[in-house]
Every structure is written in structure tokens, then in C-alpha cells.
Amino acid sequence: MWKNSETAYxxxxxxxxxxxxxxxxxxxxxxxxxxDLTYYSPWYKTAPHWHKSVGIILLIIxxxxxxxxxxxxxxxxxSSHSNSVKKASKIAHLVIYVLLFVLMISGYLIxxxxxxxxxxxxxxxxxxxxxxxxxxxxxSGFIHQYVAYILVALSILHGAAAxxxxxxxxxxxxxxxxx
Amino acid sequence: xxxLFIATxxxxxxxxxxxxxxxxxxxxxxxxxxxxxxxxxxxFSVLTGRFNTFNGxxxxxxxxxxxxxIKVTIDTTSIDSNHAERDKHLRSDxxxxxxxxxxxxxxxxxxxxxxxxxxxxxxxxxxxxxTKSIVIDAIKIGEGSDPWGGYRLGFSGTTQIAMxxxxxxxxxxxxxxxxxxxxxxx
Numbered sequence: 001m002w003k004n005s006e007t008a009y010x011x012x013x014x015x016x017x018x019x020x021x022x023x024x025x026x027x028x029x030x031x032x033x034x035x036d037l038t039y040y041s042p043w044y045k046t047a048p049h050w051h052k053s054v055g056i057i058l059l060i061i062x063x064x065x066x067x068x069x070x071x072x073x074x075x076x077x078x079s080s081h082s083n084s085v086k087k088a089s090k091i092a093h094l095v096i097y098v099l100l101f102v103l104m105i106s107g108y109l110i111x112x113x114x115x116x117x118x119x120x121x122x123x124x125x126x127x128x129x130x131x132x133x134x135x136x137x138x139x140s141g142f143i144h145q146y147v148a149y150i151l152v153a154l155s156i157l158h159g160a161a162a163x164x165x166x167x168x169x170x171x172x173x174x175x176x177x178x179x
Numbered sequence: 180x181x182x183l184f185i186a187t188x189x190x191x192x193x194x195x196x197x198x199x200x201x202x203x204x205x206x207x208x209x210x211x212x213x214x215x216x217x218x219x220x221x222x223f224s225v226l227t228g229r230f231n232t233f234n235g236x237x238x239x240x241x242x243x244x245x246x247x248x249i250k251v252t253i254d255t256t257s258i259d260s261n262h263a264e265r266d267k268h269l270r271s272d273x274x275x276x277x278x279x280x281x282x283x284x285x286x287x288x289x290x291x292x293x294x295x296x297x298x299x300x301x302x303x304x305x306x307x308x309x310t311k312s313i314v315i316d317a318i319k320i321g322e323g324s325d326p327w328g329g330y331r332l333g334f335s336g337t338t339q340i341a342m343x344x345x346x347x348x349x350x351x352x353x354x355x356x357x358x359x360x361x362x363x364x365x
Contacts, residue, residue, distance in 0.1 A: 038349075039349065111264060112263075113263035114266075116263070135256075137267040138267055138270065
């Protein structure tokens with residue numbers, strides 16, 4: 001039940017998947033909105049603080065997710081899927097993982113370029129590694145912004161593909177992640 | 180003997196105070212110069228920062244101060260307020276648009292001798308693609324030979340600009356600029 005089997009996702013995998021969905025879209029919305037806040041907005045300091053806090057928690061969750069995936073079996077692809085669909089979904093999943101890490105690491109690098117730690121909800125803090133390369137805050141900021149757009153676009157495509165399998169192909173793809 | 184003679188001759192020349200207009204290069208290599216700014220933080224306190232990269236030169240003639248000239252070029256991407264996130268914001272389109280306007284320049288037009296080592300340096304300041312005439316109130320600090328065979332002359336200068344005059348999207352009012360310029364005679 002908790003663990004994955006060859007035919008079904010376990011509770012842990014499903015919980016992390018849907019939590020990630022909420023966090024990624026939440027972070028994207030807040031991030032998109034907060035960069036245009038005026039200096040005198042009451043959210044000017046709070047929104048970035050929460051954005052960074054949630055982002056660090058997502059980084060921890062995603063790292064644990066990979067660990068869980070590694071120690072666990074992964075459900076086999078659905079047999080009715082064509083080889084190209086199997087291949088495409090495998091690549092898409094891999095790219096989503098890569099983009100998630102690039103996004104979170106670039107975010108970390110923006111805030112820590114001057115050796116300042118990141119406070120996670122005044123609960124604990126993640127130490128900085130300092131300036132690892134020249135123009136770190138600017139380059140990381142650029143990557144963070146555009147990778148976020150790509151990840152959100154790919155996530156929507158990923159969701160749309162699942163809905164397409166459910167509605168048009170009438171297979172188990174979406175149900176496996178919900179039930 | 181000949182070598183000693185040349186060395187003595189060179190040394191004694193460098194010890195002489197110039198009686199003519201001399202050209203100086205601002206010692207940014209040895210970082211004996213700085214361009215600092217400060218502005219009020221919401222009326223609570225004062226925020227300070229500086230531009231780490233700039234270069235410039237000036238000419239100065241004690242006997243004819245009005246003929247003095249100075250030109251300084253500032254790399255706006257080198258802004259440093261000791262906070263990476265804020266510096267990133269200051270470089271963005273809300274303030275400096277440093278990607279588009281990577282340099283700011285000051286070129287003097289007239290220099291007025293105010294006496295007692297004080298000067299009023301009027302010139303064109305280009306920042307954020309906008310050129311305005313500003314006046315830098317400068318004070319000569321000192322001049323003389325350094326221990327390494329060079330000749331140095333230094334000034335401090337202050338001026339004030341308004342963010343609104345230079346078309347910043349975010350306008351927090353006035354910014355004070357403080358400069359310390361040490362030149363090595365060429």
C-alpha cells in the first residue's frame with residue numbers, strides 16, 4: 001500500500017507527486033507575482049521569504065523522492081501504450097526531474113551569492129556556499145526565470161497527456177496516480 | 180656611476196612639483212579610489228553602496244585650475260550594496276537597466292576654482308542613457324611623491340542626483356554620490 005508495486009503507485013509516491021504539483025504551481029504563481037511587487041507592499045519581504053522556504057522544502061522532498069524511487073520498484077509502463085509513448089513519457093519524466101533540480105539549485109544560488117543563508121520559515125536555515133562563479137545572482141536569476149516557464153509548460157503538457165489517456169484512450173494512466 | 184646618476188636624476192625629477200598641467204590616471208588598479216553612493220532607506224536610515232569597477236583620468240594645473248579636466252567611466256553592473264539580491268534588483272530594469280546601459284560616464288565641462296583647494300566641477304553625467312549636467316563639489320586632499328617612484332594627487336568629491344531625473348522606473352528620490360579619486364601622474 002505504502003510502497004510501489006509493478007502495477008500500482010504506492011501512497012508515498014502518490015502523496016509526493018500531488019504535493020509537488022501544488023508546490024510547483026504555487027511557487028510559480030507566487031514567483032511570477034512577487035517580482036513585480038512595489039517596495040512599499042506589505043508582501044515585499046514576506047512573499048520572497050515564503051517562496052524560498054517552500055522551494056527549499058520542495059528540494060528536500062524531491063531529493064527524498066528520488067531516494068524512494070531508487071529503493072522502490074517502479075510500476076511498469078502500461079502495456080497498451082505504444083513504444084513511442086513509453087519512450088516519450090520516460091524522457092518527459094526525466095526532463096521534469098532535471099528541470100526541477102536546475103530550478104531549485106538556481107534559486108538557491110541567487111539568494112546565497114553573497115554568503116547569506118536562506119531562512120526556511122524562521123525554522124532552520126540553509127547555509128550559503130558563497131559566490132561560486134562570476135555574476136552568480138544575475139546568471140542564476142535568468143536561468144531560474146526561464147527554466148520555471150519551461151517546467152510549468154512541460155508540467156501542463158504532462159497533465160494534458162494524462163487526461164488524454166484517460167478520456168480518449170480510456171486507459172489506466174491517470175487512474176494509477178489518483179486511486 | 181652612470182646608473183646612479185640616472186637614478187638620481189629620475190628621482191629628483193619625480194620629486195619636483197609640476198609647474199605645468201599634468202595628466203593623471205585614476206589609480207583603480209591599486210584601488211586608491213572609490214565611487215560610493217548613499218540614499219535614505221524609507222527615512223529610517225541611510226543605505227550605502229559603491230561601484231566596484233570604473234576608470235578615469237584627469238588633468239590638473241595648480242596655476243590654471245580652470246583648465247583642469249576629468250573623465251570617469253563607471254561599469255554600472257559592478258554596483259555593490261553588500262547584498263546580492265538587492266544588487267541584482269538594482270541592475271534590473273527597475274533601476275539601472277545595466278544590461279542595456281552598462282556604463283555611466285562623467286565628463287567635465289568647466290572647472291571653477293573656489294579657493295583653498297576647493298573646486299566646482301561642472302560636467303555631463305550620463306546614467307541610464309540620460310545625460311544631465313551636474314556639479315561635483317571637490318576638495319583637493321593632497322599631492323606629492325609616493326615611496327615607489329610615482330607622483331600622486333587626490334581629491335574628494337560630492338554631488339547629489341535625483342533618481343527621477345535619470346528615468347529610473349523605481350524612484351526613491353535623491354542619491355548622494357561621494358568620490359575619492361587618487362591619480363598617478365603620467
